[in-house]
Amino acid sequence: MQSIRTLASVVLLALSAQGIASAQTFKMTTPIAPGVAVPDTVDSSIGTLNLNHGYPDAETVAKIYDNLDRSRALQAYLMAIPIVNQAGMRDSLAKFGPYNQTDVIWENLVDARTVELTANDNTIYNFIWLDTKKGPLVIEAPPEILGGVNDFWYRWVGDIGITGEDRGKGGKYLVLPPGYKGEIPAGYMVLRPNTYGNWFFFRAFVVDGSTKPGVELVKKHLKIYQLSEAANPPAMKFVNASGVPANFVAPGDYAFWELLN
Secondary structure (H helix, E strand, C coil): CHHHHHHHHHHHHHHHHHHHHHHCCCCCCCCCCCCCCCCCEEEECCEEEEEECCEECHHHHHHHHHHHHHHHHHHHHHHHHHHHHHHHHHHHHHCCCCCCCEEEECCCCCCCCEECCCCCCCEEEEEEEEECCCCCEEEEECCCCEEEEEECCCCEEEEEECCCCCCCCCEEEEECCCCCCCCCCCCCEEECCCCCEEEEEEEEECECCECHHHHHHHHHHCEEEEHHHCCCCCCCEEEECCCCCEECCCCCCCHHHHHHC
């Protein structure tokens, strides 16, 4: 009987010692950093995510990848709005005539048949698509206009006209291709866009309620040509866009992605 009591005491002492050891904080114990522990489930904006020691199950993996695809598509859409709008602008202007030589002019002002950003119905709009892939372009700007050049990303390149270097007196601007290293002749106001494709836009003005003086001023003075053709520039083509159904803004359907591509 005494031996049984002794054995029982030994067992109790061993168990007690084991409990003390398990509860003891050792010298090299590192506490878990707050916020690191991962629960088995996480309720998120895309639904419940199921985890096993931080590892997602197959359904959760698929859900996360789908969300990543959607997020990247949204980022691509938002970042691409400027260039897609310019691609639409370029393609719409090309329907009226060749790049560089065609001035799409609203001789009788803009009406509801024209879809474009921020248009008003009391100035004479002029849209020209510029392409410098063949070399520098000369713009002979008319006097008394208000406009500028935007590159393919819709970034401002420079003002032309009243707020430009010519101060509304008209004059010759030289639009250079990206990275142009050639000689720049004297006598030009120089614009340096970072893209080959650029949108040149400006307004002429109504005089005493009539568009005729402004239109005649543009047709008399506006010329655009390759610098290499300065000695014998080609004639400009003027196309009246008033009353012509045309769209100059980015599409809102799948064509957006086709243009971006």
